[in-house]
Amino acid sequence: MAFLSRNPQLNQHGELQHLLTIEGLNAGMLRHILDTAESFVSVSEREVKKIPLLRGKSIFNLFFEPSTRTRTTFEIAAKRLSADVINLNINASSQSKGETVLDTVDNLAAMQADMFIVRHGQSGAAHFIAGHVSPHIHVVNAGDGRHAHPTQGLLDMYTIRHFKREFHNLRVAIVGDVLHSRVARSQIHALTTLGVPEVRVIAPKTLLPAQVERMGVQVYHDMAQGLKDVDVVIMLRLQNERMRGALLPSAQEYFKSYGLTQDKLALARPDAIVMHPGPMNRGVEIDSDVADGRQSVILPQVTFGIAVHMAVMSILAGSKQ
């Protein structure tokens, strides 16, 4: 008795109305976003780093959870598209005053918002907001709980395509705390949708969600086996609060088993690239030698991020209502 409504991200013309998750988007849509991003890369290299695509549009950065990098990236991208950007950090205390997410969103919508960039600690929060805003407002999920972080997933795909050209001949390993990672979920959906034949996850059993293999990945618990012959290594951040307790005994033991060092990286293909969504815990999930080493593409990820965010916002704003 499944009563699934249509994909809430698409409008009646099948165009992207919101970007909430990568799941359910087809490869053509993902490639279109990446291609659009590519056309924006040069904007950032110009002396006047602005194009008037979103002139007169109001974009609200609605962050219910702290973030520096993602928020800044969205802000820069929006400004390069000539939009007006309003940053709102709704911390836990104003939430605890009793104003619900919906009240907050209604109030902002009344201020003639055109787009909400939403980060929230609860999985599904962006879907929830998208389900309640009026049809002319677009919602971009900038991370909801453990569920999805689609723009991060897309910029990672952009980075992979930039360095590897194709997806259909790659082995990609995602290493670390998949259980709590919205980034990993978005990466997995993006990689499998774009046709990567072998996506591996490498983690201790305590950091993998139930039936993760149903998402189309191969599960490894041994770092050496998992990294063998891969083209791309994606390291995940391990949150401080997970480092000791019932999930893991200590950061030291984690690093020993699952931290990325030059020795372990040597098991991957010689031209393998190393990625990390940031912020990094040096010495916990990744050794500084690797993070700053020749195979690391962690900083290019950030740079490409701006073009990818521009692409997402301009595509959404261009969709019919």
Next chain:
Amino acid sequence: MKIHIRGGRLIDPKSGIDAQRDVFIAAGKVVAIGDAPHDFHANRVIEAGGLVICPGLIDLSARLREPGFEYMATLESEMHAAVAGGVTSLVCPPDTDPPLDEPGLVEMLRHRARNLHQARVFPLGALTQKLEGQRLTEMAELHDAGCIAFSQADAPLTDSNVLLRAMQYASTFGFTVWLRPQDSFLARDGVAHDGEVASRLGLAGIPACAESIAIARILLLMKETGAKVHLCRLSTRDGVDMVREAKRQGLPLTCDIGVHHAHLSEMDIGYFDSNCHVIPPFRSLRDRDALRAGLKDGTIDAICSDHAPVDDDAKLLPFAESEAGVTGLELLLPLTLKWARDMGVELPQAIARLTTEPARVLALNKGVLAPGLNADLCIFDPEECWKVVPRALRSQGKNTPFQNVELAGRVKYTLVEGAVVYEAGEAKAS
């Protein structure tokens, strides 16, 4: 008031009657079935041609939200919902605010319910004070005040020693202990079945073993204490298997499921539908199928609505922050009929899961239509299809995952103690 119910198909699972029979009611009792008694002059004739007449439904769990949660629902609204669903007796769990842990509260609730002249209310007393899982309640006093059994509702009871003592103490007086099996450590923070869907949606999971481990503890303590136990709201295949085996061994064990669990699975959460946020969670299709089969083979004794009205605001939140529960009183019968049709179960057997079987769980002489007994009955059209429109429900809770679903089976009349308390098409007060 003398009532003659004419031309209906009488189904009484207890006596095995399934035939066209007239029913004659006087002074609140059934006075005859089949032929009219001598000098019976009906004040009212209910034409029941094409309808089924059965004992009033007995719902083993319906939250009325009083005292303490009147913003979600009131006794009045939910009692109206009950009779609109054909329910003439219902059990309410003790998780009110304050919890039903004192005789005065129980007496007040029963008094208020009685004055509404709708369904009969059978409160469960709290097993521990304030449902905190530490100190026992005055069970004998609570029983005298009208508690039919004792329960911890959904509150955790982590201390095995307290559970052992509670079961020993209850069994001293012959009281049944009602427990919803869930290990609270394994379930901590969880909001959905720990499986494929929760993993994909990034929702914190409750593993199936949270239920089976709790059942194992309860079964072992039953052997230790001799207590009678009713397990509330099974949700897993392993749970059903364990109950089947325990019953085979002869343990004094009964159990129920919420009717929505016979239909829905984790897949129905879809795009974070907070109406599918329930306790216990909707589990895998395999689990759901085991529940459906367990219901058919009698491992699961009864179906209840597990009615939990939640106000709109409490559902208008991201999934994990939304309040758990579904509104169910008015969907209990049609969803049970749907299960029966899906599984090829005959109507009398399906009705037994809502009448004779819950009556047996409660050790009440109810759920039967026989001369001399209270005329609590339900008359329904088994074929009439209707679409679930939440706004049209009488319950104050509009929270249902079955919104806009077409269901067959509609209650036409509900009688409690010989009085027509519900009549389709008009809101009839008392």
